[in-house]
Amino acid sequence: MDRLDSSLIALRRILxxxxxxxxxxKQVAGITPVQFRALQIIDETGQTTAKEISQRxxxxxxxxxxxxxxxxxxxxxLREKSALDRRQTHILITQKGSQTLGETPDPLQQRFVRKFSELADWEQAMIVANLERVAAMLDADEIDASPVLQTGEIKLSSEM
Amino acid sequence: MDRLDSSLIALRRILxxxxxxxxxxKQVAGITPVQFRALQIIDETGQTTAKEISQRxxxxxxxxxxxxxxxxxxxxxLREKSALDRRQTHILITQKGSQTLGETPDPLQQRFVRKFSELADWEQAMIVANLERVAAMLDADEIDASPVLQTGEIKLSSEM
DNA sequence: CCATTTGCTTCGATAATCGAAGTATTGCAA
DNA sequence: TTGCAATACTTCGATTATCGAAGCAAATGG
Known part of the structure; x- marks a missing residue:
């Protein structure tokens, strides 16, 4: 039972x-994680709809x-009414939005990337395997595998 | 760099x-994770102060x-003025509070515990080691090692 | 005994979140 | 074709979590 506790505590620390x-x-970049995440989705998809964001x-x-x-x-x-289906509203990222996305140093990711890079090859492989294992343990069945999340979002350059 | 992405994605899934x-x-037990966490702290400490909760x-x-x-x-x-230092207010858990703590099935923990228990001994050890490693990578230096956290709190019977 | 520190609350603000109700608009069906 | 249901979105009202600043009361240290 000691191991269970340890693992839960470690999970906590991560969270x-x-x-x-x-x-x-929020302090550094003046944007909240949730807004940042929405902006990422808008950026990725080019021309999103509210529904898309809502689902993701x-x-x-x-x-x-x-x-x-x-x-x-x-x-x-920006919002822009769709010409095809006028119930829809396309949501576009602005220059300023792109700039924010580009410039914002996601502190969590930065830290993780740095530390991770310092590890030996086999260590990296092991950590990936174990993180994936834990993720699989936690991912409820009802929840599909979409790698999207709202809080404490991690910025990923090459995102699915 | 592929591994980095994988690990970040796995982290995301966990989050x-x-x-x-x-x-x-919140749906099932009618208590929010944050409130649940506060209640845990009150329970653990027996007689907490606002300051203690705030710090933890x-x-x-x-x-x-x-x-x-x-x-x-x-x-x-319940709140109760301290007799010793009357600036302080002791915060106590009620019967109902204890009951809620006891009865509330923390779905995350339950799932994790179940899956974790199914693993072989060496697998458990490995996962613990790796989770702790990742936690250490993410734990900023300014942040002390107290295993406390506010969101998506994991219920732990024998805490710390 | 006065000034400062400490512990807590109050106030006003903001963000995230929801469900329900409302407004267009599309699309299907009779 | 007309009309009703479904779809896409917004508005409204509500709640939680969170903060900083300001306030109040008690302790403490000169």
């Missing part, structure tokens, strides 16, 4: 770290509306 | 799972006040 890095992100972030459309409101308010994104 | 389990907890959860005292307000409102906790 806490992401949480705290989220706050740091697994939040309600109402939430997306308020999120996009904030991005628009801050000049990071 | 997302905890996030979603947090929501489940790493949130401001103002936040703790509002958190405890909710716990008190819901009959999970």
């Amino acid at each position: 806490r770290a992401t949480e705290l890095f989220g706050r740091e992100l 972030m697994r939040v309600s459309q109402a939430t997306v509306t308020s999120l996009v409101d904030k991005l628009v308010r801050d000049g990071m994104a | 997302r799972a905890t996030e979603l389990f947090g929501r489940e907890l 959860m790493r949130v401001s005292q103002a936040t703790v006040t509002s958190l405890v307000d909710k716990l008190v409102r819901d009959g999970m906790a």
